[in-house]
Amino acid sequence: MGNFILKGNIIFSDADRTLNVYENSYVVCENGISRGVFRIFDDIPSTYRDFELIDKKESLIIPGLVDLHVHAPQYSFRGFNMDEELLDWLNNNTFPEEAKYSNIEYAEKAYSIFADDIKNSFTTRAVIFGTIHKDATLLLMDKMEKSGLISYVGKVNMTRNSPDCLSESIKGSISATEEWLKETEGRFDRTMPILTPRFIPSCDDEMMEWLGQTRKRLGLRVQSHLSENPSEIQWVQELVPASKGYGDAYNINGMLGSKENPAIMAHCVYSDKAERDLLKKCGTFVAHSPESNLNLSSGIAPISLMLKEGINVGLATDIAAGSSISMMKQITLAIQSSKMYWRYIDNNVKPLSFADAFYIATLGGGKFFGKVGSFEDGYEFDALVLDDSAIRTADKVSVVSRIERAAYNEREIKITDKYVKGMAI
Numbered sequence: 001m002g003n004f005i006l007k008g009n010i011i012f013s014d015a016d017r018t019l020n021v022y023e024n025s026y027v028v029c030e031n032g033i034s035r036g037v038f039r040i041f042d043d044i045p046s047t048y049r050d051f052e053l054i055d056k057k058e059s060l061i062i063p064g065l066v067d068l069h070v071h072a073p074q075y076s077f078r079g080f081n082m083d084e085e086l087l088d089w090l091n092n093n094t095f096p097e098e099a100k101y102s103n104i105e106y107a108e109k110a111y112s113i114f115a116d117d118i119k120n121s122f123t124t125r126a127v128i129f130g131t132i133h134k135d136a137t138l139l140l141m142d143k144m145e146k147s148g149l150i151s152y153v154g155k156v157n158m159t160r161n162s163p164d165c166l167s168e169s170i171k172g173s174i175s176a177t178e179e180w181l182k183e184t185e186g187r188f189d190r191t192m193p194i195l196t197p198r199f200i201p202s203c204d205d206e207m208m209e210w211l212g213q214t215r216k217r218l219g220l221r222v223q224s225h226l227s228e229n230p231s232e233i234q235w236v237q238e239l240v241p242a243s244k245g246y247g248d249a250y251n252i253n254g255m256l257g258s259k260e261n262p263a264i265m266a267h268c269v270y271s272d273k274a275e276r277d278l279l280k281k282c283g284t285f286v287a288h289s290p291e292s293n294l295n296l297s298s299g300i301a302p303i304s305l306m307l308k309e310g311i312n313v314g315l316a317t318d319i320a321a322g323s324s325i326s327m328m329k330q331i332t333l334a335i336q337s338s339k340m341y342w343r344y345i346d347n348n349v350k351p352l353s354f355a356d357a358f359y360i361a362t363l364g365g366g367k368f369f370g371k372v373g374s375f376e377d378g379y380e381f382d383a384l385v386l387d388d389s390a391i392r393t394a395d396k397v398s399v400v401s402r403i404e405r406a407a408y409n410e411r412e413i414k415i416t417d418k419y420v421k422g423m424a425i
C-alpha cells in the first residue's frame, strides 16, 4: 500500500458540493488514508514530508468514481436491445441473458470481461448485482477481489413472476443465500456481500420478510430497485395492497435500511414527497442512473430536489439499461437530463451543476462505503490520475474547466494511474 505524495492538479468535492481546486499541489497518502491536500510543499506536516514524491506534472488528480448500481451479468448486452420499457425489457432481454449464468463456463468468460473493463474504467468502487446463481456470484466476487476495486456484490433473489429458467422457490432461495453468505466469510478483503432482492415484483412477501430479518440479524446491507417505471409502480401496488406506496412495501420489512446500515435503492424516478421523506428517514442511498432512465424511457429523477432535501444520492451506470461503464459519461447525462426536467417538468427544480454531478459521482456515493470520495484528511485514498493532453486547444484552459471537459470528452482521456485505498491497481 505504502506512503507517498502525489503532485498535480487536484480537484475534489466537499460536503456542500463545492469543487475544491488545487493547482500544482500535493495530496498525501499514508497507509491507504489521505492526509489532506497542500498547496505548498513546506505546509505538509513534517511526518509525511519524506514520503516518496510522485510528480504527475500537468495531470488532473481526482477521487475515484463510485458506481452505486451496476448489473455485472448484463454487461454482455450493453448497447443493444433498448427499444422497450422496463418490464418488457426485463422479460425479453435481461432474464434470458441472466439465465445463462447457471453455466459456470459462460460466467467465467463473461465476468472476466466485466472485471477487466471495470478495472480499467473511471470506477474505483462499485455496488454490483450478480444473478440468482450462487456459484457464478462467488466467481464474480473472486474476480472483483482480484481487480483491486472495492465492491459489494449481491446474489439476486427471484421467487415470483420470473421465467422458469431464472426462478427460485422461496426455500431454495433462502438456502442458496445462506450458503452463499457462508462461503463469502473470510474469503475477501475488498469484496463484501450485499442482500439483493431484484425488486418487489420478483420477491414474495415471505422472501422479503426473511431478507429483512437476515439483514437485521447479520447487519447486512441491501440493494434493490424502487419507483423506476409507471407500470412497475402500479404492479407493486397490486402485489402489496396493504402498503402506502412502493417505498413503504420495502419498509414494511426494514428493507430501506437504516442510517447505521443503509440500503441502496436504484432509480426513485417517481418517488413522491412521502416516499422521499421515508428515504431520508432511513438514510437510504438513491442510485441515480440517468442513462438507464433515458434508454428505458423511465423518466427523469428530480436529483437536485433530493439533494436539497438532504437525501443521500450517488451516481450509477445501471449496466445494461445504461450502455456504458463510464461514470464520466453518467456525470454529463445526469446534468443533461436534469436540464430537461427543469425545462419540461418543473422549472422550480434547478438543473444540476457540474459541481453537483461531480459530487454525487464521488463523495455522494462514496459515503455508502464510509469515508470515501474526497481527499480531505482521514478519507480512504481512492484516486485517478488523468492525462487530458489529447484534447487540443489554442489557448490554455483552467483546471476547473479541464475536469468538466474531461467528463464531456471522456473517450479522449487516459487514466494513467488508479489507486484504491492507497493501492495502485
Ligand code: GUN
Pocket: 071, 086, 090, 094, 198, 199, 225, 228, 292, 318, 321
Ligand atoms: N428492475 C428490476 N430488475 C431490473 C434490472 O435488471 N434493471 C433495471 N434497470 N431495473 C430493474
Ligand code: FE
Pocket: 069, 071, 225, 266, 318
Ligand atoms: Fe438496475
